Amino acid sequence: MxxxxxxxxxxxxxxxxxxxxxxxxxxxxxxxxxxxxxxxxxxxxxxxxxxxxxxxxxxxxxxxxxxxxxxxxxxxxxxxxxxxxxxxxxxxxxxxxxxxxxxxxxxxxxxxxxxxxxxxxxxxxxxxxxxxxxxxxxxxxxxxxxxxxxxxxxTSGDPLYRRGFKRAAVEAPLKENLAAGILRLTGWQPDEALVDPMCGSGTFLIEAAQIALDIAPGLGRSFGFERLRQFDRAAWAALRTAAEERRKPVRRLAIYGSDIVGEQVRRARVNLEAAGLAEGVYLDRADVLERVAPAPEGVLVTNPPYGVRIGEAEELAAFYPKLGDALKKHWSGWRCYVFSGDPALPKLVGLKASKRTPLYNGALECRLFEYRMVAGSNRP
Structure with missing residues (x-):
């Protein structure tokens, strides 16, 4: 019925x-x-x-x-x-x-x-x-x-973005389902290289690795429907078994994460290990302004900090133009996506966005900016 x-x-x-x-x-x-x-x-x-x-x-x-x-x-x-x-x-x-x-x-x-x-x-x-x-x-x-x-x-119980394994949270985290949606919007495919150079707690990295290995996001948790009287235990067991058999073994993927803050790298590593994906993702400490592309083309996606406290706005006003310069210098041939709730970013980063997709991070209105980095000037 x-x-x-x-x-x-x-x-x-x-x-x-x-x-x-x-x-x-x-x-x-x-x-x-x-x-x-x-x-x-x-x-x-x-x-x-x-x-x-x-x-x-x-x-x-x-x-x-x-x-x-x-x-x-x-x-x-x-x-x-x-x-x-x-x-x-x-x-x-x-x-x-x-x-x-x-x-x-x-x-x-x-x-x-x-x-x-x-x-x-x-x-x-x-x-x-x-x-x-x-x-x-x-x-x-x-x-x-x-x-x-x-x-x-x-029927869910805990919200579905709680995949059941994340251990180390960071301030103002990106919800897992929003990160998965952003990955979908980039058009990234598992045979492409993917980089998050400001990876925080590693949300983009974990979601991408799960997609690449065909791991159902709910395999590591329980659900509210299991407590209901009409729960069909046999049907649920069949679905779980099929999902378990479909998942691919962890292998080294072309997924790369880094952060300039060592504690963030540690947290990302803790979360990757909790998800059983640490062996599949490259993770290191690096400055987004200095790191170079690991392949001739691919997808860069990141959620940089945006200022909410006194003093941060001035720091970001100095950072964003440098970010635009770094993308232009090191990421030619890549599709770059920056997710931000900072209305100053598009003007200060100094690059012409080929697409701007409105999204909400909770109640905060944000934009996903697409920059297609091609040889030659990309400045407006």
Whole structure:
């Protein structure tokens, strides 16, 4: 039987997620701002959780309706057959997001939805589940528009960009699914060289290596759907086994990472080792302004620092022109991609971007700048 699902993703990646979900067997994927709605059976749900590099979650639609007050939302939330999907022994948490809702307090809406679910359990089972805000067994998501509410059960659990292995975080990290989307936007193929010369914690390197070795991004973790009563253990085991058999053994890849900060290189190495990919990626300490291309052509992709503290703006204003000079001097023949939330970058780097793709890193509006480095002047 076909169910209805919704997968949020970083804003700007919706068209890519439509393509990815279609390839994974989703029925009629349709993009809306912030994600993609699609249909499918439970095996499709399991496959998307396991295989999607771009989705943030897979939410299962269980109810919806029009509302004018919190009590309308309570009645809508009381109606689903919650006790068929999980038990009173399972902990839960309710998440509410809204767009143009006239209701004053989302905290009160959250409370009323929680009350409705618990009252449903008291009616049909004689006892109610407890709330766990830190590590709930079941996550219920509600989305409010101006006059309608939709309720979902989260089949993912932890967000899908948590691949299950990252150990060493850095300040303002790039989410893994956004990094995977940026790699898709560059057009990089696994037979091409790939370099991140400001690699931070190694997110681009890990995502690229997983793509090159056909490693399903969800193989190292568990999922929320495994806690639901309708969980099909045999179907899930078959999907996991097929993904395990498809993955290629780790080998040395044409993927290169470096950073001028030794601690960042150490963190990237820790994360590559945790992912089992340290033997597949070249990693060293180097200054982006001095390192040279390891091949005649390929893809350079990086997420340089952009200033948020006092004093950083002046440092970056001096750095960006040098970065443009380095790309021109050392990376002729390469497609270079710089992801940044700094509006000053395109003017200061001194190169003419052949493409500018708007993307969001959380709530921060960013751009992916494409610079095709060819022989001769590339300056505007």
């Amino acid at each position: 076909s169910e209805q699902f919704f997968s949020p993703c970083p804003r700007g990646l919706e068209p890519l997620l439509v393509e990815e979900l279609g390839a994974l067997g989703a029925h009629a994927p349709q993009a809306v701002p912030g994600g993609v709605a699609f249909g499918g059976d439970w095996t499709t749900c399991y496959r998307v959780n396991l295989e999607s590099r771009l989705a943030t979650r897979v939410l299962w639609r269980v109810a919806g309706g029009r509302y004018r007050s919190e009590e309308d939302i309570y009645r809508i939330a009381y109606a689903p057959t919650w006790a068929k999907w999980f038990t009173a022994d399972d902990t839960l948490r309710v998440y509410v997001t809204a767009k143009q809702s006239p209701l004053k307090s989302l905290e009160f809406v959250t409370l009323r939805i929680k009350d409705a679910v618990c009252d449903h359990f008291r009616t049909v089972a004689g006892r109610r589940p407890s709330v766990d805000t830190a590590n709930p067994a079941v996550r219920i998501h509600a989305f409010l528009t101006r006059d309608a509410v939709t309720l979902y059960v989260d």
